Amino acid sequence: MIQIEPYLFFNGRCEEAIQFYQQTLGAELQMMLRNRESPVSQGEASAEDCQVPAGMEDKVMHATLRIGNANMMMSDGLCDGKPVFEGFRLSFSVADAAAADRLFNALGSGGSVQMPLGKTFWSPCFGMLTDRFGVGWMISAEH
Numbered sequence: 001m002i003q004i005e006p007y008l009f010f011n012g013r014c015e016e017a018i019q020f021y022q023q024t025l026g027a028e029l030q031m032m033l034r035n036r037e038s039p040v041s042q043g044e045a046s047a048e049d050c051q052v053p054a055g056m057e058d059k060v061m062h063a064t065l066r067i068g069n070a071n072m073m074m075s076d077g078l079c080d081g082k083p084v085f086e087g088f089r090l091s092f093s094v095a096d097a098a099a100a101d102r103l104f105n106a107l108g109s110g111g112s113v114q115m116p117l118g119k120t121f122w123s124p125c126f127g128m129l130t131d132r133f134g135v136g137w138m139i140s141a142e143h
Helices: 014-025 097-108
Strands: 007-009 028-034 060-067 070-075 090-094 112-118 126-130 136-141
Touching: 014 028, 014 060, 014 070, 014 097, 090 097, 097 112, 097 126, 097 136
Parallel strands: 007 070, 090 136
Antiparallel strands: 028 060, 060 070, 112 126, 126 136
16 A cells, blocks of 8 residues: 655754644654764765765754654755745644644744635635745644
8 A cells, every 4th residue: 555655854954843743743753863873874884875964963864753643754854945845735634623723823833824724615624824844734624
């Protein structure tokens, strides 16, 4: 069975994002590997396999968060500027409007709202926002 898992690059803010999603969404950190812990740094692979730029040793090479029943993979990436998350949104449903409101407000802290929570023909409570990292979210309450 194919399972699609998003892989997001936070350009130097990955650890901050992990903590934010742990607090707001109850995400569980499944694993985290820093650049200094890579096989190259440990002498288990050749330098051609992975180059770690100076000053990037403590940045997150790879992490996996478990949010609900899905995984979100993430990294600091190359830290070459502001993260750009365009052309998609992460979407999830919750049991009721109260949970949608709580999570919408938590995720929206420091971000921006594109569509405030409200009733739609498919949900009693739906909204869209962009969090403080630039990741777009859609939150929907089930009927």
